[in-house]
Amino acid sequence: MRRTGLFAAGRLAMGRSRATLVGGSIVLLIVLIAAFAPVLSSYDPQDIQVPQRLLGPGRGHPFGTDNLGRDIFSRVIHGARVSLLVGSLVVVCATAVGTTIGLLAGYDNRADRVLMRIMDGLMAFPTTLLAIALMAALGARLSNVIIALSIVFTPRVARIVRSVTLVVRELDYVQAAQALGAGDARILIRHILPNGLAPVIVQATFIFADSVLAEAALSFLGVGLPPYIPSWGTIITAGRTFMQTAPWITIFPGIAILISVLGLNLLGDGLRDLADPRLRGRLG
């Protein structure tokens, strides 16, 4: 019954918001490309073929080759795997930790004073700079990029969940559950958490988009992923020296970032409009 309800809500969401439909389709397409990357390209993204170096886009190499003769198309579609992996793990970590902190802070005043001051402190740092500083300390590795970006984005989720919890904990049905002797954990998980799910899902979509951008920027600066991992950021960095003679090396991964972040932002915008009660019924 519940599954049918969720499925129906998803179908309704897609049908009622063009942004959700377009954004969702773009994201789905990128997920499929990432999943079937080895099937879609006959080249290994790491395969060095020096005689084939700096070939322009054409037959055999639709996006051209780089200075080591590696196929750019293969590197870009394999780069999608890295970006999606970073984005999805950051979303999972930041959402799980942020939701827990937000629930505790919104429900318990003592926890609020400690936890939200820490969150305020973290939010006082501009995102990119905090991520760079964390990477400086942790070192350039895939797992560290995920840890650094999760720390950076956790406060966003915590603030949203806290504000929802503050409102919901005063509602009659929560008070009734307390009067009936329900434990704090049960009240938080069964009665308060479901109310925060919609804004958290919307925020998670934007965090996904920002993680893809942030990972690319960190890798471009040389403080994100090591150069041997074919991520969109590292491909652009490697191609930078050849911008004049072989612009395709940087153009195609850039377009890949643009399209995927655009899709995620559209999806986030659409979901936010659907979750906003003031806009319900006005979406066509």
Added chain:
Amino acid sequence: MTAYVARRLVSLLPVLLIVATAGFFLIYLTPGDPAAVMLGPDATIDDLTRLRSIMGLDRPLLVQLALWYGRTLRGDLGYSIFLQRPVLQAIAERVEPTFLLTAMALAVAVAIGLPAGVAAAVRRNTWIDQAAMGIALFGVSVPGFWLGLNLILVFSVYLQLFPVAGYVPLDESVAGAILSLILPAVTLGFGASALIARMTRSSMLEVLGQDYVRTARAKGTEERRVIVGHALRNALIPTITVIGLALGGLLAGAVVIETVFALPGVGRLVISSVLRRDYPVVQGVLMFVAAIYVLVNLLIDVLYIFLDPRVTYA
């Protein structure tokens, strides 16, 4: 109002304390001995002992933390053994291009974002609205460093309108400084303009539906006056918040854009410090930018009083 500003300043203290604590513990996220990581595998025991002593790493943690608070309070952000100078001096030497770039990028962001947001709201559901919001969506989705590289290719390499990279200091040539920062400022400001346009549009739409706007129109007030004099002034309030937030983003974004355009600013300083593991500089820049960010947001809160007479902070 003075009381309000004083109260807000006091409320900043716990945030600044957390900022300082986070800055201090950053170095302890390093796997292993920070001094050994900084000096590399060739360092001798004497070198390591000396660096630990300079950085205070040989003292108990709580003593280090207390000393760190004291130093930070006095504006002492530590000493860089790589640059052979105090961190604050290193930042001061590189602050000019960063501040000028951030200011110019903010000007670009407001100049594009504000009119685009107003036009989109006034011409709601027309092609103008769709085009403005489409461009805004592009602005929030495009990676700034990639946009910068493409702008260099088109405007500097092919059209030769701007220098490819580098910076001319203000005391050498004001025009040269501005010319060298136009492309970086457009690159950096474009993303922020998208946020400003989206916020301006939504707050204008909110305000345009209010009774007093309808009354102004019913009285026969000229439409231009209704938009600029009545609606925009109130719609600006949430937009100013976004501009404040955007300023922090621009300062951080400057780190990336300075690398693309080879500008000798604070951003380049922090990236080169990360690469050579010069932790005191990374910590110093982090604290410096966070302090500016927090103070700018305070300034924005105070600005509300002048912008909106309904806002009182008794």
